[in-house]
Amino acid sequence: MTDELPESDRATGTWIVVFVLLSAAVAIGVFLLLPSGGEGGTSAAATTEPDPATTSSTPSPELTDEPAPTTADPTSAAETSTEATSPALPTVPPSEHPPCTTYLDGGAASASKAEAALEEAAGTQFWTNSSVEVPDDLVKAIAWMESGWQSDIVACDGGTGLMQIQPETEEFINTRFELDLDRTGVEQNAMLGSAQLQWLAKYFSVNYFGGDDPGSYSLEDDCGNDGEVPDHLERCLLNAVISAYQAGFGTVEAVLDAGGDPDYTNPQYIETVRALLDQRPWA
Template identity: 45%
Template sequence: MRRGIGRWATASVALLLAVGIAGCGGEERPPSEVAADLPSEVPVEVAADQPTEAPPAVEAMGVAPSTKPSPSATPKSSPKPKPTRTSTGPLTKPKPPTETKVPPPPPKPVDSDCKPSYRGTKATTSQVKAALSDAAAKTYWPTSAPDIKIPLKLVKATAWQESGWQSNIVACDGGIGLMQVMPGTATWMNQRFGQSYDINDYRDNAFLGANYLAWLTKYIGDMYFGDEPPEMRYRLDASLCTGELNSCLLNAVISAYNYGHGAVAREGKPIAIPNPQYVYNVRELMNTCECLSY
């Protein structure tokens, strides 16, 4: 959840490498850091509302399953059509942000020789799985943006990239726990949403991380997809992404979780993705992380 640091990931297939630790100025730690290769060629950009041939590092990630009924199914009525975009992608000149109170900026990079520390008891895999599932199931904007849903795959992959699902890890820059939440960000979110999440409790830590993803979804969605109806404005579907990293909300939210909202959503400017490798890593983990089978 902050800038200039290493991350955890998995090694389920050839594209995926061994897990490394988040939080210490880009330093490699045993096991090794994710380093998924970027595509050697940039695919031709197409409209964001059309199915695309994704680049090698993100092919077939998160595409929605078929909604066609099985041959034996006999529905009484036709399924409701899925909403489609009215535009071809994010606005190049975004709307003014709807949120005026924003999280604190990410910390500065730390000494690359720093080692993470551990405190407290590490939660079991089953405990972590339950905590992340509960966090993904919650509606964080029940009144103003109830259409926002944070995919469970995104929550699981982010936690794996950030900490390797280690609930008791503390990074050198201060990031804490499963979702590597910064103390200042936790304080801000508790005030913004009237909560009292404990950053050191693995369950609350999961809610804090998912809550931050939800806040980023609304903040960036309103700015760059504000011309879309709510059911489209906040969609984190991989199928809406083209070969350009700044083509969809999903990539922007992943990038901002790591680099801060201000580096991605800039007033009067198109979406920026300052950390493409991090985005590729999380997108790959959303499809192939061993944590998905837990």
């Protein structure tokens, strides 16, 4: 009896060995390719440099001092920021000063000094054969409107000081009333403004509103006679003088000469001055 296996048995055993070896090779390959799930294990992916094309450029919180992004509504944040940085309301009428605006040396006079100068100017009579009643508040309101009581401001057009006196106005008033006033001085600037109002009051009263010459004239409010026309648009001495102070007496003459209801070229100016007379923001 021989120890050798039959040929068929040997072939079967060979295929079993090959199958076992292939299975072991596959198991080893899977083990090497898949990351280890054990503690402290390191996979091939963990040791590979990150692909810059797929890696976020945002630094991790531990490596940056930048604050973490917020989920707050950006619209609300913008509104809060605007409210926090909004300037306080001005205490004088808002005015836009273009780059050509300049200022006199020495700075602006105090409000109390400006008010005293305006009151004195309102009470000073410049006509020698007539008189004009000029309310203190009218001079103060026009000065407030013109400069916000900034006695040192020089506008682009040459208007200077509290009453924004033009060089031509200074020359005209000084010549007409035989004065020598300087528009750059606080008190003298107020005097020039009051003298201009008094000249306009007599001129329009005599030529357009039946005033006597010589005579007495008043710049108290004489409007409000027509319930269908706003007070600041009525044909009256006060409105004519306020309008002419800014626009010039020739401009107002043309309006009054046209007849009918006056259509002043600067109605907003008249309305604002009249509102200042009522509200007296300087008080």
